[in-house]
Amino acid sequence: MRGGGLIGVAVLVLAGCAAPDVPRSSPSPTPVQVSAPAEVAPEPADAPVVASAPAFTSAISEITPELAARMEPSWRPGCPVPLEDLRYVSVTHRGFDGLDRQGELVVHADAAQDMVTVFRALFDAGYPVRSMRLVDDFDASDDDSMAADNTSAFNCRAITGGSEWSEHAYGRAIDLNPVENPYVRGSSVAPPGGREFAGRPDLPGVIHADDEVVRAFASVGWLWGGDWESPIDYQHFSASGR
Template sequence: MTRFGNGVHPPTVAAAVVVIVGLVLAGCTRGADETGTSGATPTPVPTTTATAPGVTPTPDPVATSEPTPTPTPTPTAPVFTSRIALIDDALAERMQPSWWPGCPVPLEDLRYVTVTYVDFDGVAQEGELVVHADVADGIVGAFARLYELGYPIRSMRLVDDFDADDDASMAADNTSAFNCRAITGGTGWSEHAYGRAIDVNPVENPYVRGSHVAPPAGAAFVDRTSAHGVILADDEVVRAFAAAGWLWGGDWERPIDYQHFSTTGR
């Protein structure tokens, strides 16, 4: 074994290992101090949000996976509409059953009126009437009110669709106005012949004279209990027509005409 000049042996292998390990550890410590990392990719740390006691946290809208539902629009009922027009040539030809020369009112004094009404199934329909020009605005106002109330009307067609046969129109429960005819049971002109009278739901609101009921199907409604389409004393239907200056035949003593409204009361 070789000796050095002072008689001390060279460093052992164990001492060398200690030195090397110390150097390595010292190098790692310096790297961490200088860069803040040991050189490896850092592992993400999950973050949490502190919430005050008793407060429900609001979810992050970005993290919400479910789409916001689109509100469904609410369906609306058709609005009331109306139209007042002169009697043109085409309509005059259609009205040949109900009007002819010699009638107490000329065609130029009549008006063709359309209004929206609610039928017995609750569906909005467009009805048609012919009335005197003087009362056209008032009749539109009355039917606008009936539409607002949801009062049902079975049918609203010109009496010409029934060949101007009043009995046939009533049997069909048809609401109609102008018809150049005599007063029921008399010889003088009816107010219908002037376009100043209207019959509403004739089956539910029959004409009653003693034991005679017109139309015959109206016998089921002579007792005047409340029912679909029935007009009763001082109800909203009577008031709607009264606001336009129309009187109700249900107030007559004899005959009683529950379907009838007119400007003169007859």
């Protein structure tokens, strides 16, 4: 009985020593400092524009009725190649001003892909082309096209100074930068503006033996008129070498 009484007293004493329950308040959340979004300074008006890398593009298509109407100066019934055997070719070329442009040619169907191959190589090499428009824009006048330094291919015409069909009449020849690369026969130079280039100065657009232009055409089997003895046709490349 003594033991039980002592245990009871101890329980009462311990109960009296316990701290009373005090309601606890939840801790206040620590305020988060939110920075105001930083203002992004606008780009200056004269900020340089990053241009995308130059890209060569090309397309080959058949002669449409609309294009056939445009080609009335350069093609007519009786030409040695029918319109259905010709192709319209569009290729990117570098201008003398450093800007890229889309040029156009009409060539024989069997030469179309070769011209794309050649002008892709010339574009990659940075070779400049002054103008590349159909000779019809000059009323099919070879003289006017050359004087404008225009690169062209198909033209249903005879050879210079002769009566036989030119390779241009078959769409298997091209004249490239005629002013920088003139036709020379003795003291005669065509176009006249090409006289200062007849001596083959090392200037943009001037074609030299075994340069990137000659090699590009040679890669598709086309030969250079600059290798002829007389006349010398520095602008002329053809599949037959004529």
